[in-house]
Structure formats: C-alpha cells, structure tokens
Amino acid sequence: MTDASTAPPPLPRVAVLAFEGISPFHLSVPTLVFGAAGLDSADPLYEVLVCAEQPGSLMTGAGYRISVDAGLEAFDEADMIVLPSWREGREASAELLGAVRAAHSRGARIVGLCLGGFVVAASGIADGRELVTHWAAADRLAAGHPNVAVRRDVLWLDHGDVITSAGVAAALDCCLHLARVDHGSAAATRLARALVLAPHRSGSQAQYIPVPIADPSGDDPIERAMAWARARLGEPLELDAWAAAVHLSRRTFTRRFRERTASSPQQWLLAQRLDHARLLLESGELPIEQVAVQSGFGSAVTLRHHFHRRLGLSPAAHRAEFRGREAGSIPVDAA
Structure with a gap:
C-alpha cells in the first residue's frame, strides 16, 4: 500500500472544449501536449478531459465523428480550461460564456488557442488587456471586440490567468510554454523531444504574414x-561580433533580426539566458553565482534582477518552488 505522505501529487486537471465542426488538429494539440495522448515515450503532465456543451457524437471539420461524454460541468473542477479553436462567425452561447467566466472567477486559467481567442474576448475576462489570435483573423477580432487589444506580432501571450496563442502550430508553442511554467524546463524539454519539437521556438507570427516580396534565399543567417x-550563452556576446559571425553589418543584422523575430537581438538573447538559467536551477545543485556565470549574466546580482523582473521571483525561490512541485508540496517561504 502506498503511504499517503509519499504518494505523488495529483496531476493538474485540464478541460478541453470540443464543438461541432472542430478541427481534429486543434483538438489534438492540448490533449497531446498536456495529456501525452498516444505518446509511448512521455508521461502525461496533466489529467485531460474533453468536454462539449452538448455531449455525444460531434462531427469534426475533417468529416468524421468523435464521441464526447462530458459536458460543461467539467469546467467546475478544472485547473485550466482550454478553448482550442472556434468557428468564426459563430456566436458563443450564454451558457458557454457563463461557464468560462465562472471558471475564471474561481481561479482557473483560461487558454484560448488560435480562434479560441474569440471566445475569450466574448466572455469579457480579458477586457482592457492584450490578446493574440491567428494573424488572418486579428483584424476581425479587433473589430468585433474593441475592449481588447489584439497583438499580431507574437506566438502567444500569458497574463497568468488568461493565455492566448496565435494560429495552428503556435498552439503547440503555447502549450509547451504552459508545461514549462507548471513543471519546469527539464520536463518541458523531455516532452518536446518526445513530440520532436523545439522546446522554445523563436520568432513571431509576423514571420507568416504575407509580404509583397519574399526572400528567395534558402539560407537564413538569423537562424x-x-x-x-545559443552555443555561447555563458560568454559575453557583443553585437558587432555576433553580426560578424554571420557576415552581416551591425545595422543589417539588427534590422533583419527584428524582422525575423519581432524583437531585438538583445531581447532575444536575454530570454535565452533566462531559459538556460531556469534549466540549470531546476536540474542541478550549482550555486546561484555559477548559474549566473554559465547563463551569461556574470553575477548573481544581475541574474536576480532579470529573473525577478521577468518571472516575479528570485532564482533561489524558483529553485525551491520547483523542488517543492517535484516533492508534492510548495514551500511556504522560498525567498
């Protein structure tokens, strides 16, 4: 018999909404990433339940049917609600919007993937804040919901309680991000490897918006x-040397980097160093000073500054919290 004190903590519960005409791909993304559905090489990080407003047989956009047993009552016990897509032009019912609001009010995270951002916006839980959706639908979302600010230049946005992603494959990036937040960089990296995905994809959906003239070159110097x-995160990286490494001038490199990623080289590099610092904190016992040096921050003071500014807690607190998750409890004081 397993001692209750040593039993693993229960998995976070995720409710995923299915609906008539849903794309099988969009439905599969959260069930695959969060629930490891069909993956023999990965264990689920969440308990995932697919639900629908009207349980039963639903026709997918691919022409075949799926059977869904749970109704919107699944929202009541879920830690996270995922709206994996939506049908443009279809009004969300008052019952669905009420269930989203109620779940949000009791503390569940609401995730709108791709066109799922339309339901998030219609619920009102993101009024006054930024949302993201598929770039091709961004103007329609902005026109129909003037109380939200629609971003067109990022793959996902995480406000903590409300998370939205850009279209199609960006949903994978968003779900992996949430797995990283909840379970740590090492677990997210293992999951990404099982999915044959990059643990953290650089760039933005701005890359996929059609432009008048496409670059004919198959060699991307920014990539x-x-x-x-990434191979030199622990070293000082001067912008001129970085640009010279790919045979570009500083000005051209900076311009093309922003076009490619929708961020400056320095902003991108900071994000990479923070991700690397998180992995070192979660996967080893290096002193904070050594973590700072190996991730390119130079000193623990600089690491603490950027870590707290970006993640809202200190490196030591993050390590303690992560260890608490692994042990099944969160330290009360991990400062």
Whole structure:
C-alpha cells in the first residue's frame, strides 16, 4: 500500500472544449501536449478531459465523428480550461460564456488557442488587456471586440490567468510554454523531444504574414546567428561580433533580426539566458553565482534582477518552488 505522505501529487486537471465542426488538429494539440495522448515515450503532465456543451457524437471539420461524454460541468473542477479553436462567425452561447467566466472567477486559467481567442474576448475576462489570435483573423477580432487589444506580432501571450496563442502550430508553442511554467524546463524539454519539437521556438507570427516580396534565399543567417549565440550563452556576446559571425553589418543584422523575430537581438538573447538559467536551477545543485556565470549574466546580482523582473521571483525561490512541485508540496517561504 502506498503511504499517503509519499504518494505523488495529483496531476493538474485540464478541460478541453470540443464543438461541432472542430478541427481534429486543434483538438489534438492540448490533449497531446498536456495529456501525452498516444505518446509511448512521455508521461502525461496533466489529467485531460474533453468536454462539449452538448455531449455525444460531434462531427469534426475533417468529416468524421468523435464521441464526447462530458459536458460543461467539467469546467467546475478544472485547473485550466482550454478553448482550442472556434468557428468564426459563430456566436458563443450564454451558457458557454457563463461557464468560462465562472471558471475564471474561481481561479482557473483560461487558454484560448488560435480562434479560441474569440471566445475569450466574448466572455469579457480579458477586457482592457492584450490578446493574440491567428494573424488572418486579428483584424476581425479587433473589430468585433474593441475592449481588447489584439497583438499580431507574437506566438502567444500569458497574463497568468488568461493565455492566448496565435494560429495552428503556435498552439503547440503555447502549450509547451504552459508545461514549462507548471513543471519546469527539464520536463518541458523531455516532452518536446518526445513530440520532436523545439522546446522554445523563436520568432513571431509576423514571420507568416504575407509580404509583397519574399526572400528567395534558402539560407537564413538569423537562424544561424541564433544557433551561434545559443552555443555561447555563458560568454559575453557583443553585437558587432555576433553580426560578424554571420557576415552581416551591425545595422543589417539588427534590422533583419527584428524582422525575423519581432524583437531585438538583445531581447532575444536575454530570454535565452533566462531559459538556460531556469534549466540549470531546476536540474542541478550549482550555486546561484555559477548559474549566473554559465547563463551569461556574470553575477548573481544581475541574474536576480532579470529573473525577478521577468518571472516575479528570485532564482533561489524558483529553485525551491520547483523542488517543492517535484516533492508534492510548495514551500511556504522560498525567498
């Protein structure tokens, strides 16, 4: 018999909404990433339940039917609600919007993937804040919901309680991000490896918006620059040397980097270093000073500054909280 004190903590519960005409791909993303559905090489990180407003047989957009047993009551016990997509032009019912609001009010995170952002916006829980959706639908979302600010330049946005993603494959990035937040970089990286995905995809959906003239070159110097920098995160990286490594001038490199990623080289590099610091904190016993050096911050003081500014807690607190998750309890005081 397993001692209750040593039993693993229960998995966070995720309710995923299915509906008539849903794309099987969009439905599969959260069940695959969160529930490891069909993956023999990965264990589920969440308990996932698919639900529908009207349980029963639903026709998918691919022309075949799926059977869904649970109704909206699944929202009542879920830690996270996922709206994996939506049908543009279809009004969300008052019952669905009420269930989303009620779940949000009691503390559940609401995740709108791709066109699921339309339901998030219609619920009113994101009024006054930014949302993201598929770039092709961004103007329609903005026009129909003037109380939200629609971003067109990012793959996902995480406000803590409300998370939205850009279209289609960006939903994978968003779900992996949430797995990283909840379970740590090491677990998210293992999951990404099982999915044959990059643990953290650089760039923005701005890359996929049609432009008048496409770059005919098949060799992306910015992608090579990213790989070059990732291999040297612990070293001082001067912008001129970085640009020279891919045979570009500083000005051209900066411009093309922003076009490619919707951020400056320095902002991108800071994010990479923070991700690396998180992995070191979660997967080893290095002193904070050594974590700072190996991730390129130089000193624990600088690491603490950027870590707290970006993640809202100190490196030591993050390590203690992560260890608490692994042990099944969160330390009361991990400062």
